[in-house]
Amino acid sequence: xxxxxxxxxxxxxxxxxxxxxxxxxxxxxxxxxxxxxxxxxxxxxxxxxxxxxxxxxxxxxxxxxxxxxxxxxxxxxxxxxxxxxxxxxxxxxxxxxxxxx
Amino acid sequence: xxxxxxxxxxxxxxxxxxxxxxxxxxxxxxxxxxxxxxxxxxxxxxxxxxxxxxxxxxxxxxxxxxxxxxxxxxxxxxxxxxxxxxxxxxxxxxxxxxxxx
Amino acid sequence: xxxxxxxxxxxxxxxxxxxxxxxxxxxxxxxxxxxxxxxxxxxxxxxxxxxxxxxxxxxxxxxxxxxxxxxxxxxxxxxxxxxxxxxxxxxxxxxxxxxxx
Amino acid sequence: xxxxxxxxxxxxxxxxxxxxxxxxxxxxxxxxxxxxxxxxxxxxxxxxxxxxxxxxxxxxxxxxxxxxxxxxxxxxxxxxxxxxxxxxxxxxxxxxxxxxx
Numbered sequence: 411x412x413x414x415x416x417x418x419x420x421x422x423x424x425x426x427x428x429x430x431x432x433x434x435x436x437x438x439x440x441x442x443x444x445x446x447x448x449x450x451x452x453x454x455x456x457x458x459x460x461x462x463x464x465x466x467x468x469x470x471x472x473x474x475x476x477x478x479x480x481x482x483x484x485x486x487x488x489x490x491x492x493x494x495x496x497x498x499x500x501x502x503x504x505x506x507x508x509x510x511x
Numbered sequence: 512x513x514x515x516x517x518x519x520x521x522x523x524x525x526x527x528x529x530x531x532x533x534x535x536x537x538x539x540x541x542x543x544x545x546x547x548x549x550x551x552x553x554x555x556x557x558x559x560x561x562x563x564x565x566x567x568x569x570x571x572x573x574x575x576x577x578x579x580x581x582x583x584x585x586x587x588x589x590x591x592x593x594x595x596x597x598x599x600x601x602x603x604x605x606x607x608x609x610x611x612x
Numbered sequence: 613x614x615x616x617x618x619x620x621x622x623x624x625x626x627x628x629x630x631x632x633x634x635x636x637x638x639x640x641x642x643x644x645x646x647x648x649x650x651x652x653x654x655x656x657x658x659x660x661x662x663x664x665x666x667x668x669x670x671x672x673x674x675x676x677x678x679x680x681x682x683x684x685x686x687x688x689x690x691x692x693x694x695x696x697x698x699x700x701x702x703x704x705x706x707x708x709x710x711x712x713x
Numbered sequence: 714x715x716x717x718x719x720x721x722x723x724x725x726x727x728x729x730x731x732x733x734x735x736x737x738x739x740x741x742x743x744x745x746x747x748x749x750x751x752x753x754x755x756x757x758x759x760x761x762x763x764x765x766x767x768x769x770x771x772x773x774x775x776x777x778x779x780x781x782x783x784x785x786x787x788x789x790x791x792x793x794x795x796x797x798x799x800x801x802x803x804x805x806x807x808x809x810x811x812x813x814x
Contacts, residue, residue, distance in 0.1 A: 426548065433545040440541045443571075444534040447527065453579040457605045460572045461612040464565055468612070468711060470544075471561045476704040478554040483681070484696060487689030494686060502678040504558045508711050509670060510813070511562040511569070569812060577805040580786070585797060588790030595787060603779040610771060610811050611712070628750065635747040642743045645773075646736040649729065655781040659807045662774045663814040666767055670814070672746075673763045680756040706760045713764040713771070 425473070432470055439463040471508055475501075526574070533571055540564045572609055576602070627675070634672055641665045673710055677703075728776070735773055742766045774811055778804075 440463060446456045479501065486497035541564060547557045579602065587598035642665060648658045680703065688699035743766065749759045782804065789800035 429548045430545060433541065433548060437538065437541040437545060440534065440538040444531065444538060447530050447534060453575050453583065454601055454605050456575055457572055457579075457609065460568055460575075461605075461608040464568055464572075464612040467561055467565055467568075471558055471565075472704070472708050472711060474554050474557055474561075475707060476700070478558075479681075479685070479700045479704060480697075482554065483685070484689040484700065487686040488692070490690070495682075498678070498681045498686065500555055502674070502681060504555050504562075505677060505707055505710075506674050507562040508558065508707075509674060511565040573805070573809050573812060576808060577801070580782075580801045580805060581798075584782070584786070585790040585801065588787040589793070591791070596783075599779070599782045599787065603775070603782060606778060606808055606811075607775050609808075610775060628753075631750050632747060635743065635750060639740065639743040639747060642736065642740040646733060646740060649732050649736060655777050655785065656803055656807050658777055659774055659781075659811065662770055662777075663807075663810040666770055666774075666814040669763055669767055669770075673760055673767075676756050676759055676763075680760075684756065702757055706757050706764075709761065709764040713767040 425477070429470065429473070432466065436463060436466050436470070439466065468508075475504065475508070478504075526578070530571065530574070533567065537564060537567050537571070540567065569609075576605065576609070579605075627679070631672065631675070634668065638665060638668050638672070641668065670710075677706065677710070680706075728780070732773065732776070735769065739766060739769050739773070742769065771811075778807065778811070781807075 439459065443456060443459050443463065446459065483497050483501055486494045540560065544557060544560050544564065547560065584598050584602055587595045641661065645658060645661050645665065648661065685699050685703055688696045742762065746759060746762050746766065749762065786800050786804055789797045
């Protein structure tokens, strides 16, 4: 599948570079927390970094979800039929996992 | 401060290797999510991985917090005085950040 | 607007009785927590009840959101235009509030 | 056990009136959400109220937990022995429930 097709299908491609940059930073944060434990950093400071990382991940997730609703779900709704129902069900399940995690 | 002293102070050293292994895995999960966006993986599958990573981080945070209460907070409480109050205040603030993140 | 029209618009009417029953129970749980504080119940037991109430509320919220996506958002998507965009934006904002609360 | 003893044991009595007032408001919020569903209020507005109620509950929980750490946990830590361990274990479990709910 070409990138253009992927963009059409998955929808978040417009912001892809921004997502990739944020996820690079998130990877660095994870590495930083590993190093903090290794160096016996004070517990509370590690917890602060974990909260920051969780918030950063949450922001990425909410962005992807918004893109997903805008593109896939709206597309499926316009196509109608069982595909639309399946997409909504899938999106609701993903939202439930996010709310609970 | 030597590593041995840090261990005595920060208290989570007994499980340090286990924490480091879990954080290595978390780093790998973060890298995997980056790759998924890069390869235009289906949105919902990326969200599932983000939820899994958030849960893994949460588990590490709860473990560190438990260790912190067991060691630093109990130690400070036994020493008493303003240090004990400060430790509780700090722990409560960290808990609030975790609950909200 | 008549109740029937509202039902057609807001979409969760099919389960309305079930929602009302659950919200009655939630109200009772809130009253129970008030009574526990009044009677100096042990802190940890109160916290357990608060977690249970939060989970019950979360379940109601996820149910309402699913209904909303199924009805309003799909409907708006089919109608298309700026209304569809506005509905998605509104839903995403509600999801973000749920994830953060 | 008299109320005075309960106060000494459970520790949050100093703010008891404030907690009771907040829980009264929370009860009213729960009742309001029930009424909104009954009157077919727009879904998103109900979700906003649920998020507000969840945040209010979270604040009460964090307050009670802080009181609990300050009084029961510090007290148990000073007494020492298996009671201290049990209190920490119990507090950690309550924190985990809060973080996950």
